[in-house]
Amino acid sequence: MQTRKLLPAALLAGALAGALVLGLVGRAATAGLAYAIGQDTNLSLRGLIEVLMVGLLVGGVGGLLLLPVRRLFPASRTTRNLALGILLFAGSSLAVFLRGRPGFAVGGLTLVTAAVVAAVYVLYAFTADALLGRLQPGDRLPE
Numbered sequence: 001m002q003t004r005k006l007l008p009a010a011l012l013a014g015a016l017a018g019a020l021v022l023g024l025v026g027r028a029a030t031a032g033l034a035y036a037i038g039q040d041t042n043l044s045l046r047g048l049i050e051v052l053m054v055g056l057l058v059g060g061v062g063g064l065l066l067l068p069v070r071r072l073f074p075a076s077r078t079t080r081n082l083a084l085g086i087l088l089f090a091g092s093s094l095a096v097f098l099r100g101r102p103g104f105a106v107g108g109l110t111l112v113t114a115a116v117v118a119a120v121y122v123l124y125a126f127t128a129d130a131l132l133g134r135l136q137p138g139d140r141l142p143e
């Protein structure tokens with residue numbers, strides 16, 4: 001019952017964290033990687049709006065997954081947030097592969113990029129979890 005009560009707050013926390021972390025931080029990270037290797041960063045207002053919207057949507061899904069992940073990994077906030085970040089990274093990667101357009105060859109730069117993106121997803125998980133705690137300060141979150 002308490003989980004249903006927290007669903008709106010979890011969705012909001014996930015969506016906000018998604019727009020900020022997956023959208024803005026993710027775009028800054030990919031632009032930084034592009035700059036570091038001497039490629040064009042392709043920064044534009046349209047692109048920024050697109051990553052904010054995708055971050056909002058993926059973050060909303062992550063927010064909905066946050067509550068079940070809390071139940072699966074009650075012992076440690078670090079463990080559950082690592083699990084959520086890795087789960088979302090794996091799910092997003094799987095979605096790219098299922099669409100049939102992975103668009104890369106496995107190599108050193110690809111692995112570095114994947115590691116940076118995975119780190120952004122983990123940062124997202126910690127941010128969403130913290131936001132959920134702030135949105136529901138009087139309620140005990142499911143452990």
